[in-house]
Amino acid sequence: MKIAIIGCGNMGMAFARAFLKFDLVKKEDFLLVEKSTDRMESLTNFQPGVLTGIIGPQIGEYDLIILSVKPQDFLSVSEALKAVIKPTQVVLSIMAGITIEIIQNALNHNSVIRAMPNTPAMLGMGITAYSASPEVDMNQLRKIENLINATGRSVFLEDEDKLNAVTALSGSGPAYFFYVVKAMIEAGKQMGFEESVAALLVKQTMLGSYHLINTADKSLDELINAVASKGGTTEAALRRFEAGHLDDTLKEGILAAQVRSTELSKG
Numbered sequence: 001m002k003i004a005i006i007g008c009g010n011m012g013m014a015f016a017r018a019f020l021k022f023d024l025v026k027k028e029d030f031l032l033v034e035k036s037t038d039r040m041e042s043l044t045n046f047q048p049g050v051l052t053g054i055i056g057p058q059i060g061e062y063d064l065i066i067l068s069v070k071p072q073d074f075l076s077v078s079e080a081l082k083a084v085i086k087p088t089q090v091v092l093s094i095m096a097g098i099t100i101e102i103i104q105n106a107l108n109h110n111s112v113i114r115a116m117p118n119t120p121a122m123l124g125m126g127i128t129a130y131s132a133s134p135e136v137d138m139n140q141l142r143k144i145e146n147l148i149n150a151t152g153r154s155v156f157l158e159d160e161d162k163l164n165a166v167t168a169l170s171g172s173g174p175a176y177f178f179y180v181v182k183a184m185i186e187a188g189k190q191m192g193f194e195e196s197v198a199a200l201l202v203k204q205t206m207l208g209s210y211h212l213i214n215t216a217d218k219s220l221d222e223l224i225n226a227v228a229s230k231g232g233t234t235e236a237a238l239r240r241f242e243a244g245h246l247d248d249t250l251k252e253g254i255l256a257a258q259v260r261s262t263e264l265s266k267g
């Protein structure tokens with residue numbers, strides 16, 4: 001399969017590298033379109049078939065076009081792409097908020113898949129939810145699913161509207177996790193540890209706890225209770241979290257992300 005990627009930043013290149021790792025695409029079968037001159041320099045190491053700063057007619061030779069620019073850059077991309085895209089090509093967008101309908105109208109093109117991955121895709125440990133326009137046939141959909149699965153796991157959603165919630169939950173999710181980890185490391189430093197020691201204590205705690213969620217035959221409440229001895233230290237911390245409504249704040253943040261994802265579709 002020949003793939004053109006428009007916007008070769010964090011996510012565009014996470015996808016490209018995952019496809020290469022699983023031999024799904026050859027280096028020479030990539031066309032990379034990137035606006036940033038700094039990024040262009042680093043992309044030469046990737047040795048794609050074509051590396052360019054401009055969306056031109058050669059893009060018509062590629063089976064799949066991945067749109068991985070920021071949502072705010074879609075309008076200018078669509079103006080150039082509309083002039084060169086061919087009806088047989090499939091568009092895969094990972095842009096937050098931009099709906100299939102908006103993409104179809106802007107490009108005057110039917111076959112569009114909208115996906116929402118997350119940054120662990122860089123390690124092949126991402127989760128991507130995706131929806132497709134009815135014009136994408138089963139054969140095309142299966143091929144794209146194979147590509148997406150090179151970046152981790154995937155979920156097909158019949159209801160495209162749910163992608164805004166996915167964006168808020170798992171798309172942005174890694175940042176919430178890093179935020180909590182950072183706060184815990186800061187607390188460790190405040191209690192007198194060097195950053196490296198605090199980071200080791202916290203990161204190994206997160207890793208072990210993640211595996212407990214997946215392997216222990218216990219609910220999250222049971223896992224919490226197994227740590228929180230009556231009258232002990234954990235209880236003291238949890239009481240403080242509850243007084244500050246930390247769980248509500250987290251939920252409200254995630255809902256704000258969903259609202260923002262919906263807003264992005266309105267430009």
Ligand SMILES: NC(=O)C1=CN([C@@H]2O[C@H](COP(=O)(O)OP(=O)(O)OC[C@H]3O[C@@H](n4cnc5c(N)ncnc54)[C@H](OP(=O)(O)O)[C@@H]3O)[C@@H](O)[C@H]2O)C=CC1
Binds near residue numbers: 037
């Ligand atoms: N980061 C994440 O965790 C996730 C991001 N997404 C979505 O993926 C998309 C990309 O995000 P991310 O990879 O983080 O962003 P990046 O900023 O890392 O990458 C986007 C790249 O596209 C370039 N670009 C802008 N306009 C053009 C153009 N006209 N032609 C070619 N290249 C262009 C940008 O250049 P310049 O910097 O000069 O503008 C930049 O290098 C976004 O739409 C985002 O919503 C989805 C899931 C997770």
Ligand SMILES: O=C(O)[C@@H]1CCC=N1
Binds near residue numbers: 096167172
């Ligand atoms: O913050 C954003 O808008 C993008 C979408 C999901 C993660 N990053």
